[in-house]
Structure formats: structure tokens, C-alpha cells
Amino acid sequence: MVALFLTFALLLLYALWLLGPTGKEALVRIPRGATGAEAARVLEEAGLLRSGHLFSVYLRFSGRAKRIVPGVYRLRGEGAFRLARALTGGEKPLSVTLTFPEGERAVDYARRLSGAGLDGEGFLRLVEGPGALKPPYVEGKTLEGYLFPATYTFDLLATPEEVVRAMLRRFEAELTPPVQRLLLERGLSVHAWVTLASIVEKEAGSAEEMPFIAGVFLNRLERGMPLQADPTVAYALGKRLPELSRPAGDFQVDSPYNTYRYPGLPPGPIANPGRAALLAVLNPVRRDERGRPYLYFFHARGRLYLNTDFEAHLRELRQRYSSP
Structure with a gap:
């Protein structure tokens, strides 16, 4: 015993x-x-x-x-x-909460991830070469444009694949049945929709301006006119908008992303657009109160100016930039 x-x-x-x-x-x-x-x-x-x-x-x-x-x-x-x-x-699991703003590029998102201790370099490699991770609606080689800008919470050991999948799921949540119906009615593929929305996102000074800018670009596309969007040139050169220089020949760069040289949409998105820009492309304001199509716009002193013909556009440009 x-x-x-x-x-x-x-x-x-x-x-x-x-x-x-x-x-x-x-x-x-x-x-x-x-x-x-x-x-x-x-x-x-x-x-x-x-x-x-x-x-x-x-x-x-x-x-x-x-x-x-x-x-x-x-x-x-x-x-x-x-x-x-x-x-x-x-105990509460450890996590990090990050906000990815509208209009930033994948490289900007990678920097934010690295700053939070996550694998930003691995994220960027996956975005640029997604392989089997690439959804069927992405026509380009990269996932630029489809990384939906929002606030995300990741655990501290989140892998690049988990981060990318979370962003793609969030983008796909925007592809609601009403949105898909509008895409069909407008004759837009998802790729064209996101590409144009990314340009609108970069051009607009506010969400209120986006439907008007989208209207200008859609009217130009319909008429075979070049978009002449400065942000596409900046993307082609890997520069920020304030760094662009006409004397340096930036606007003559031979790139399919240069919408001054090549009509139509560029090969793919130039940034990651948010909901406001995406919806603006589907619900644009294309005409003035007299039914004339908007074809030109510019910003002056924080305001958007729209015009339906080139001569009026030039006159207003001179007026707004010459007046004190």
C-alpha cells in the first residue's frame, strides 16, 4: 500500500x-x-x-x-x-490596427505595414506578383487598385498573404449586385471601373468633385479624346504630382500610362480608390444645366471649374490665374 x-x-x-x-x-x-x-x-x-x-x-x-x-x-x-x-x-490577443488612405499606392501601403512591424516588403512582392492569389476580375499583372482603402486590424504575425486577402475581401464587398448591374449598364468591366476610379481619386480635391471629374473623363473616353490626367504621368515616372515638370519633358514620357500621349484608359489603376471614387464613376455628372457635356476642368484656389468647350476653358483659366 x-x-x-x-x-x-x-x-x-x-x-x-x-x-x-x-x-x-x-x-x-x-x-x-x-x-x-x-x-x-x-x-x-x-x-x-x-x-x-x-x-x-x-x-x-x-x-x-x-x-x-x-x-x-x-x-x-x-x-x-x-x-x-x-x-x-x-488575455487579449495582440494586434495592430492600420488605416490605409484612399488614393495611395501599394508601395505606400507597404511602408505603413513595415512601420507597424509587419512584412511590408513581402506584401509588395505579393502585390506585384500575386500568382494564384490574383482574382479573375484583375486584368493587369499586379493588384494595384484592388487593395481597398480602409481600417484593418491584423494580428502581429499576419503574413503578407493574409493582409492582401483581407484587402481583396474588402474590395469584393463593394461588388454588390446593384453595383454589378450598373457596371453592365455602363458597359464597364471591373478593371476599367477601378482604373478610371483611381484617376478620379487622384484628381479630385474632395468627394463632392468626383462625380463631375468622372463625367469629364467618361465624356472624353466616349469621344476618343485623351484624358490628359496629370496623375497618370506621375505614376508612369514614379513621382508625386508636385514633382512633375513640363520643362523637364515629363509630360512627353513614352509610357502607356501617359494619358497625354495615348488616348483611352491606361493599362491599369494608378492608385487604390475608395468608395466615393468608385461610386462616382458609376454615377457621374456628365452635362451642365443646358445638357452640354463637360469636357474640361481645372482647379484654382481650392475650387473645381468645369467647361464644355476648349475656348471657354482657356478663357476661364486665364481669368482665374491672372486675377489676384
Whole structure:
């Protein structure tokens, strides 16, 4: 009897040692839908547990296995019971929340990701060569334009693929049945829609201007006129708008993105447009109160000026820029 008691005591002590503190600290990721055994394996491989199997048994019999919260945790090996509590609501998973503004390029988004400690370089490589990740509606080689600008929350170990997939899912949420019907009515492919919206996004000073600018560009496309959009030249040269120089010959650059030299839409989006720009292309203001099509616009002193003929456009340009 004494021997049996001693054996039981030794086994109990051994089990407690296996479930006890290891003194290590690690950043671990518990996948969504992970079972107790899978979570235990993650902790054991990180050195936070001595026996993942024993821990998974404890999770199952304590009822905690079904309450595991997925995410990234910074944990210390303070024993199985504290670890179980941490994974089932005792600690909040670590995450980072980032806002990606409308009108920025993929390279700008990559910098934001890198600044938050995520893999910005890997993100940019995936955007530029998406492979099997590329949706069927993307006609170009890259995902530029389809990375929907919004606020996202990622865990600290989010991979480039997870980030890109989140942005594509958010873009696809904009492809509602009413939007798809409008695309059919307007004779626009998703690619043309996003490409034009990206130019509108970069040209507009506000959301209120977007339907008018979209109307100008749609009227020009309909007539075979070049868009003559400065942001497309900036994109072709990898410059910002204020850096463009006519004396330097920037507007003569031989690029399919140069809408001064080549009529029609450029090969693909030049930025990632937001909802306002996307909707403006589908709901443009194309004519003035007399039914004449808008064909020209410019900005002066923070205001948008529209015209239906070139001579009137030139007169107003001279007037607005010569007046004090």
C-alpha cells in the first residue's frame, strides 16, 4: 500500500512538473479553429510547456478546449493553468490596427505595414506578383487598385498573404449586385471601373468633385479624346504630382500610362480608390444645366471649374490665374 501511494505521489509530482512553469517567454500564434491539441503543440514548441499532450488532456476535461480564442499572444511559461486561462479569455490577443488612405499606392501601403512591424516588403512582392492569389476580375499583372482603402486590424504575425486577402475581401464587398448591374449598364468591366476610379481619386480635391471629374473623363473616353490626367504621368515616372515638370519633358514620357500621349484608359489603376471614387464613376455628372457635356476642368484656389468647350476653358483659366 505504501509503495502504491509513493508511486501515485511520484506520478502526480511528475505530472505537476510537466504542467509547471518553464520560465520561458515567447510570441505565439493560435490559429483560428485550433483544437486543444493543436494549441498545446504550439505552446510546447515555443518552450512554454513540457508536455503538450498532458495540457491538451487538461483543456479537454476542463471544458476550455472549445473556448480557445485565436490570435497572437506574448506568453510566459508560468504553468499550464495560467496558460489555459490566458488562451480562453484571460488575455487579449495582440494586434495592430492600420488605416490605409484612399488614393495611395501599394508601395505606400507597404511602408505603413513595415512601420507597424509587419512584412511590408513581402506584401509588395505579393502585390506585384500575386500568382494564384490574383482574382479573375484583375486584368493587369499586379493588384494595384484592388487593395481597398480602409481600417484593418491584423494580428502581429499576419503574413503578407493574409493582409492582401483581407484587402481583396474588402474590395469584393463593394461588388454588390446593384453595383454589378450598373457596371453592365455602363458597359464597364471591373478593371476599367477601378482604373478610371483611381484617376478620379487622384484628381479630385474632395468627394463632392468626383462625380463631375468622372463625367469629364467618361465624356472624353466616349469621344476618343485623351484624358490628359496629370496623375497618370506621375505614376508612369514614379513621382508625386508636385514633382512633375513640363520643362523637364515629363509630360512627353513614352509610357502607356501617359494619358497625354495615348488616348483611352491606361493599362491599369494608378492608385487604390475608395468608395466615393468608385461610386462616382458609376454615377457621374456628365452635362451642365443646358445638357452640354463637360469636357474640361481645372482647379484654382481650392475650387473645381468645369467647361464644355476648349475656348471657354482657356478663357476661364486665364481669368482665374491672372486675377489676384
